[in-house]
Amino acid sequence: MAEAYPWQDSLWQQLAGRPRHAHAYLLHGPAGIGKRALAERLMARLLCQKPVGTDACGLCKACLLLAANTHPDAFVLEPEEADKAIRVDQVRELVEFVVQTAQLGGRKVVLLEPAEAMNINASNALLKSLEEPSGDTVLLLVSHQPSRLLPTIKSRCQQQACPLPGTEQSQAWLKAALPEASPEQLQELLVLAGGSPLSVLRLEGQGVRTQRAEVVEGVKKLLKQQVGASQLAEGWNAVPLPLLFDWFCDWVQLMLRYQLTRDESGLGLGDMHKVVQYLADKAPQHKVLAMQDWLLQQRQKVINKANLNRVLLLEALLVRWASLPGPG
Template identity: 80%
Template sequence: MADVYPWQQALWQQLAGRSQHAHAYLLHGPAGIGKRVLAERLMARLLCQNPNGLDACGNCKSCHLLAAGTHPDNYVLEPEEADKPIKVDQVRELVDFVVQTAQLGGRKVVLLEPAEAMNLNAANALLKSLEEPSGNTVLLLISHQPSRLLPTIKSRCVQQACPLPSEAMSLAWLAQALPELGDDERSDLLTLAAGSPLAAVRLQAQGVREQRAQAVEGVKKLLKQQVSPSQLAESWNSLPLNLLFDWFCDWAQLMLRYQLTKDEQGLGQVDMRKVVQYLADKSAQAKVLAIQEWLLAQRQKVMGKANLNRVLLLEALLVQWAALPGQDRG
């Protein structure tokens, strides 16, 4: 069982030290801060027959079965495929498990991640189990985006915000996790990961710094009219849509902030500072607000895994972006 991360120690002591446990916890916070490790460690502690202080003993029958992935009183529910919804039939199977008697005579523990992946029917099917779990059952729900959960799901759980590490703590951890990178590279990576160190490691593995460089170069060429929106949209075929919309939303927000404050320290990462400042100076605030609103709406669809025409969506974005600087500054 992996250790909890340094920034989780206080929360771990609080959770594991409880003499009585709630029937359902909602562990929430940004992706990439270690919520799954925390949940799995708590799951082991709750199932262990001979806990050793705050931790599972690692030696009892329950611990051995859990380590082998064959514990009869443990149920893990995830999407059947990455980035797909959790379906109602999956939740019904979980409900069947919840109403059974624990085979080892102790607790039953369910881990469900990510909770926001449940579609409406699946979430509704879970409500009764959350409200009246059968026997000694503890449900551990993990959510990266709790705002997408039904209020009825959230109200039936003890909601526990998981801590985001400080920048210094994250960089110290990344220095051990990614020793091959320089300090500036790790700092840039952490910024791209919105401060989540585990997400930073995943982004590094998928080549995010190279992807970012490709996106930035494309935007600069677009504004210099060296490439058309349709050509650029086609050339970005390998870039993750969610990252592109994250970056464009961020740039639009930085432009608005600069238009309001003229604070040159608040222009974001070095690679786009001059572009952000140029667009903020040359664009009507109404146009920036309009594209930000459009970006946020489309980003919500991307995050919700809507069936989108990728190239047409990117072309629509880039046409609007290229039209930002102009005479109608209001």
Template identity: 80%
Template sequence: MAEAYPWQQALWQQLAGRSQHAHAYLLHGPAGIGKRALAERLMARLLCQRPNGLDACGQCKSCHLLAAGSHPDNFILEPEEADKAIKVDQVRELVGFVVQTAQLAGRKVVLVEPVEAMNLNAANALLKSLEEPSGNTVLLLVSHQPSRLLPTVKSRCVQQACPLPSEAVSLEWLAKALPDCSADEHRELLFLAAGSPLAAVRMHEQGVIAQRALVVEGVKKLLKQQIAPSQLAEGWNAVSLQLLFDWFCQWSQLILRYQLSRDEAGLGQADMRKVVQYLADKTPQAKVLHIQDWLLAQRQKVLGKANLNRVLLLEALLVQWASLPGPG
């Protein structure tokens, strides 16, 4: 059974306690807050033949089939490969499932995650099923970036924002999830994960704290002209492009904020505070705005799974970053 997270309790009572369900829900919010688990928990509840209060019983035939991954009235649509698009042929298979009669004489439940992974043709192919699903069918759509969805997809769903837990709740949960980490490590992981506790756990498993230290050290050497952009780009092969562009976008924003406010409390994490302040003092504002626009445009390509030459993209980034101090 999917894990029940404490910060979802009020939302769970609202969703699971409904006497009638919408034909489609769009569960959206930042990555790493448990939306998939919430959708799976609701899926189990909707398919269960003998619900135990707000939860699935876990004992009926339907619950056993779902746990075994062989429930005939359940369809999960996700990319065939990690970080790839959901293809139109996959959606056509889903549409074929939706028009069938439920085999256990109950509901059919579809889970799609992440919805934004559908390309344009795939999204358009889903519209008819979203608007008029056959029989007693509920579609659960999970999105980490709802702004990337077609308005026609969003308008056909009940849109439900999923809560981001407070820092205190997240740290309490992380203390149990990562008992071998210190409180300072929990805070750093939570910061790097933008407040999403499940993302913080994944970052710990991926060694992101060490990756961040490597990147910060490299940026400092770059600005001191102790390393070439090409050499640095090659040395960051283990760090995801999305993380790199998240960090550089954040640093450019902090530089601009400090130029406008001169508020030292807003210089960000301690590891880059002096660098941010130095670049804010030495870089014309027009150059900061230019690189910020470029970073945001490239980040959108990364998020959109564009076919990018990683090394050339990072070299272009680092050449621009190294040229920030000095005249425009």
């Protein structure tokens, strides 16, 4: 059974309690808030032969087959390899599944995640099934970045924003999941994860606090001219590029905010307070804005899995960063 997260209670009651369902849902929201689990829970509820209230019973033939990943009327589509595209051939298999008759005499349910992983051809191949699914079929699309989806995909789905938990809910859930972490550590991890508690577990598992300390120390040494851009770029191999660009984008945004407000309470996490404040004081605003534009452009390339030379990209980032203080 998929985990039921407390911050999804209201949305779950709304979705599972419907007497009739849309033919396609687009469940969207930030990564790490449990959208996949919500979709799996809804799939189980839609396929269950003897539901108990708003949940699947877990005991009927349909539930047992689903738990064993052998349900003939359930279809899960995802990239064949992590961070790869969903290909048109995969979507064609989905289309063939949709036009078949349900083998257990009930619904057919498709779960596709992440929807933005479909390339253009795959997205176009899905359109007809989204518009006119055969029989009693429900398609559940999960997206972490709905802005990357074709408008024709989004318009054919009932779009459902999934809730981000509040700080107190996240802290309570994480306290049970990471009992050894202090409240201060949990709050720091939540900030690093953009408020997504499931992302906290992933980031903590990859050693994000150690990585963050390494990057912050490197940035400080760079500004003091104690280390070069090339050396730093080569030394950050273990830190994921999306994480690096998230941090630098965040620091630039904090610099701009401080330049406009002079509010020292809005400088972000304590490890970069002095650096952000120093750069905000020393860098002309037009250079900070140019840095932000460049970072956002490169971040988009990273997100889109462009074929980038990692070391050269980070060198370019660090050279620009080191040149922020002073006129120009």
